[in-house]
Amino acid sequence: KLGEGELDFIKLLSEKINLFPSYQTAKIKTLIQTVHKASELEQIYFSTFVSYIIRQNFSNKIGNIEDIYDYGFSSLWLVDLEMKERIGTVFSELKFLDKRDSLLYFNVIETKASLNFREGDPVILYGMANKFSNATQTELIKGVFKSYENNLLVFEMRNDFLADDYFNKFDYFVLEKDNTEYMEFSLINSLSFFLKATEYKRYLLFGKIKPCEPNCEIEKTKTKSDLVIEKAMAAEDYFIIQGPPGTGKTSKVIMGLVARLLQKDNLPIVILAFTNRAVDEIADRLKQNGFDFIRLGSRHINNKEHISNHIDYKLRDESINHLRNKRVFISTVSTFQNDGTFLMQLIPEGTLIVDEASQLLEPHLVGLCVQFKKWILIGDHYQLPAIASSDRNEAPILLRDEIGLFRLNESLFERMIRLCQLNNWDHAWDILTTHYRMHDEIASLINPYYDNCLKSGSKRQSSENWCSNNSEKYNNILKSRCVFIPCTSLSKRKTNVYEAKLIVSIICEYEKIGLLNEYTIGVICFWKAQCNLIQKMLKASGLKEDIVVDTVERYQGSEKDIIIMSCALSRKEELEYISLQTYDNKVDRKLNVAVSRAKEQFILCGDKALLNCSTHYSQLLSKLKHEIVEADSY
Numbered sequence: 001k002l003g004e005g006e007l008d009f010i011k012l013l014s015e016k017i018n019l020f021p022s023y024q025t026a027k028i029k030t031l032i033q034t035v036h037k038a039s040e041l042e043q044i045y046f047s048t049f050v051s052y053i054i055r056q057n058f059s060n061k062i063g064n065i066e067d068i069y070d071y072g073f074s075s076l077w078l079v080d081l082e083m084k085e086r087i088g089t090v091f092s093e094l095k096f097l098d099k100r101d102s103l104l105y106f107n108v109i110e111t112k113a114s115l116n117f118r119e120g121d122p123v124i125l126y127g128m129a130n131k132f133s134n135a136t137q138t139e140l141i142k143g144v145f146k147s148y149e150n151n152l153l154v155f156e157m158r159n160d161f162l163a164d165d166y167f168n169k170f171d172y173f174v175l176e177k178d179n180t181e182y183m184e185f186s187l188i189n190s191l192s193f194f195l196k197a198t199e200y201k202r203y204l205l206f207g208k209i210k211p212c213e214p215n216c217e218i219e220k221t222k223t224k225s226d227l228v229i230e231k232a233m234a235a236e237d238y239f240i241i242q243g244p245p246g247t248g249k250t251s252k253v254i255m256g257l258v259a260r261l262l263q264k265d266n267l268p269i270v271i272l273a274f275t276n277r278a279v280d281e282i283a284d285r286l287k288q289n290g291f292d293f294i295r296l297g298s299r300h301i302n303n304k305e306h307i308s309n310h311i312d313y314k315l316r317d318e319s320i321n322h323l324r325n326k327r328v329f330i331s332t333v334s335t336f337q338n339d340g341t342f343l344m345q346l347i348p349e350g351t352l353i354v355d356e357a358s359q360l361l362e363p364h365l366v367g368l369c370v371q372f373k374k375w376i377l378i379g380d381h382y383q384l385p386a387i388a389s390s391d392r393n394e395a396p397i398l399l400r401d402e403i404g405l406f407r408l409n410e411s412l413f414e415r416m417i418r419l420c421q422l423n424n425w426d427h428a429w430d431i432l433t434t435h436y437r438m439h440d441e442i443a444s445l446i447n448p449y450y451d452n453c454l455k456s457g458s459k460r461q462s463s464e465n466w467c468s469n470n471s472e473k474y475n476n477i478l479k480s481r482c483v484f485i486p487c488t489s490l491s492k493r494k495t496n497v498y499e500a501k502l503i504v505s506i507i508c509e510y511e512k513i514g515l516l517n518e519y520t521i522g523v524i525c526f527w528k529a530q531c532n533l534i535q536k537m538l539k540a541s542g543l544k545e546d547i548v549v550d551t552v553e554r555y556q557g558s559e560k561d562i563i564i565m566s567c568a569l570s571r572k573e574e575l576e577y578i579s580l581q582t583y584d585n586k587v588d589r590k591l592n593v594a595v596s597r598a599k600e601q602f603i604l605c606g607d608k609a610l611l612n613c614s615t616h617y618s619q620l621l622s623k624l625k626h627e628i629v630e631a632d633s634y
Contacts, residue, residue, distance in 0.1 A: 127170030190367030197370030246437025567606030
């Protein structure tokens with residue numbers, strides 16, 4: 001009822017406050033008072049997102065009952081183990097080998113392995129035995145997938161709370177994805193922080209007032225990235241940076257900002273990102289540039305940069321002074337929502353930098369931004385947005401008219417950059433235009449999305465020939481940068497065996513002629529079932545190289561020299577799923593991400609007639625070289 005808006009969240013809290021533990025009562029009373037003091041617009045903003053957060057949480061728990069690959073948390077009991085093994089969503093029959101602190105080691109039976117896991121994935125581990133035949137009958141151990149190589153799987157527990165002999169009670173273990181990761185209460189807490197902020201900061205985030213213009217002249221610099229850094233440094237309140245694919249958001253802009261901020265004053269710099277992978281990259285770049293930093297998050301407790309290594313609870317005052325003298329702190333947004341609360345009470349207001357900001361919903365950030373003197377959001381709303389499982393995303397008319405929020409599943413980044421553009425607040429945003437990944441031919445496929453402002457930053461990107469190898473079987477494909485191979489659609493949904501066979505055949509041929517010794521290759525699909533089919537075929541082919549086959553969502557942030565894309569469409573209606581358009585239909589974000597993963601070659605496989613039903617794919621096909629490959633040749 002809360003999710004459907006049939007119950008008022010604050011009214012319910014007021015009525016049930018006596019049911020809460022006494023230590024929580026004061027916080028709940030403060031929240032109730034804060035919401036009651038808010039304006040009508042702010043109350044609607046709060047209640048709308050509370051309902052949305054609860055709907056999201058509900059959807060994450062039950063998943064999509066029509067898609068066996070997406071049952072959410074309920075897959076633990078709704079999908080039997082045999083089915084999970086068949087569709088490749090679990091590692092099963094894992095034999096426990098050893099425990100070293102929080103790391104667990106297991107032997108893997110090759111036929112019981114899954115190819116759908118990556119390092120850093122949140123996972124659940126549970127034991128199976130005669131008296132424990134179901135996941136719901138035993139402990140669910142949360143943690144992180146570390147590695148799988150040479151039949152050895154390494155799992156890192158989030159909390160090392162189990163005795164070593166616990167793992168000897170079971171015949172074997174099962175590992176599957178953790179679908180319970182959702183920050184329901186921290187997001188509601190973030191909304192309350194927003195409501196408690198000063199009117200000026202609330203109005204800034206609602207776009208009701210113009211951000212202060214810089215009181216200094218911006219230096220004319222040699223490169224666009226330098227200019228963007230100059231503008232961000234000069235901004236008084238906030239700055240929004242759009243970073244198209246391969247434009248060096250981390251290596252150039254974030255590191256440039258850190259260097260300038262460290263020189264400017266003694267205030268803290270907090271750098272957050274949506275994913276652990278992005279925070280890992282930021283940490284590596286900070287080390288390479290010689291910048292000291294402190295990292296938050298239980299996963300990294302053994303790292304010397306972890307905050308626990310900078311605190312001695314026996315020397316409380318000294319520890320607090322030590323933290324106050326530190327300048328750079330990094331974390332994921334979700335970790336900072338929880339673990340960063342105490343830190344914000346110790347350090348003065350400084351600068352917040354958020355990478356991957358376009359992948360975060362409004363409640364993720366509004367409560368964080370208001371706790372800083374200035375915030376800098378970096379992202380690209382033309383790439384994949386925040387993952388939202390709720391199918392009811394339309395914003396109330398009042399929020400659309402008053403603050404420019406069209407959909408609840410769009411990011412604060414997208415709304416703010418739109419407000420800056422509509423109001424001509426050019427001093428508060430900019431776009432990076434020099435990219436270093438795609439060859440010019442590939443970049444030309446997506447450049448119209450960015451009003452053709454993208455320019456290559458290296459000679460490699462404009463070279464005419466990309467490989468000297470020759471292929472008797474696929475030489476016409478090999479010698480072209482951007483290729484479309486028509487494949488007949490099949491009646492079976494979400495898989496296409498012809499596309500899968502063709503892709504495996506191309507990869508095997510590329511390996512045969514030695515191309516994979518020099519270039520990396522990846523396969524992008526829109527359906528998990530198609531990923532699973534191609535992975536099985538690659539494994540059966542005896543291919544020596546380890547090829548990443550994954551969905552477009554999982555490929556964001558990655559790059560490969562060669563990208564092969566499998567559409568596996570069976571009907572026109574599926575175009576709606578494989579497309580993800582911006583509110584004005586200008587950009588297909590999934591297509592943009594898929595194409596822009598490729599450095600040297602992009603190959604698209606799909607049904608020509610079906611793809612031409614989409615304006616975006618029709619325009620793409622008009623730019624690709626079409627190559628017919630007879631089905632009996634592969």
